[in-house]
Amino acid sequence: MFRSILVPLDGTRFAEAVLPAAVRLARSARGRLHLLLAHQPTAALVGMGEVVAPNPGLDQALQAQEKVYLSDLVARLGQAGDGPITTNQIDGPAGEAICTEATRIGADLIVMATHGRSALGRLWLGSVSNHVVRHSGLPVLLVHPNRAEKVLERSSGAGILVALDLSAYAEAVLEPVVHLATILQAHVTLFHVVEPNYHAVEPAMPYPLEQDATITEVRRADAQRRLDDIADRLRARGLCAAALVMIGSNAAAGVLEALQNQKYDVVAMTTHGVGGMRRLFLGNVADKIIRSASKPVLVLRPAPLPDE
Helix, strand or coil: CCCEEEEEECCCHHHHCCHHHHHHHHHHHCCEEEEEEEECCCEEEECCCCEEEECHHHHHHHHHHHHHHHHHHHHHHCCCECCCCEEEEEECCHHHHHHHHHHHHCCCEEEEECCCECCCCCECCCCHHHHHHHHCCCCEEEECHHHCCCCCCCCCCCEEEEECCCCHHHHCCHHHHHHHHHHHCCEEEEEEEECCEECCCCCCCCCCEECCHHHHHHHHHHHHHHHHHHHHHHHHCCCEEEEEEEECCCHHHHHHHHHCCCCCCEEEEECCCCCCCHHHHCHHHHHHHHHHCCCCEEEECCCCCCCC
């Protein structure tokens, strides 16, 4: 279960948008909720040459404001989970501060907005959230602040779409999915996209080659069998689980299309895999899912396999 949930904040409504979902998870899991604000040192232009230099006085005033801000949030949120909400402020780059704090408190889930703005106006998206996903080693629930209303609000009947590429890497996300599904009493759908083409590696062949329909069908049937086996394992642990395989030209587009179904509340995936959907979990495609998904994204960077 998620016994310790960390929520990074930056003092804006963007970052605060995830708080209702985090509170619901903490209460349902009977976990502890911890709020973190990564303080960014302020600077000022001084002298005729407008040299940027630290401003200790302004920095101390900002830290005091941030402390009051966190205290006000705790008072507003009230009781959330097992015990009082705790807070902390850390100086330094936000991504590193979040990972450090997660280790210090023994967090097993980080809930954060996909983007916000720091005191200096820097965007989080593509920097802080990316750093946390890559370096924390923890499951991270990313919520777009403009789509945070009623996130994880259903007390029962929720649905989790789990994108898998049939590799051991991708299956690493199943354990946090089990915890989330148990908390939400959610139905789990294991999902895989079979792309009916070969991706050429020769420079002279820059475009994918269409695959024979018979081979594609064999791959689809094999994927269905493998997902059915995983679904059986989840059902043995008391979950409601099903497997869904579709044929599509683009894995990321297939996930986003499936996510439009109202029965899904969350999409879960690892940051990378090695199978036919490997492009889903790397670079621009994973970024596209996080940016474009209409639902929260539970993402985990898997640990290296034992034989690596």
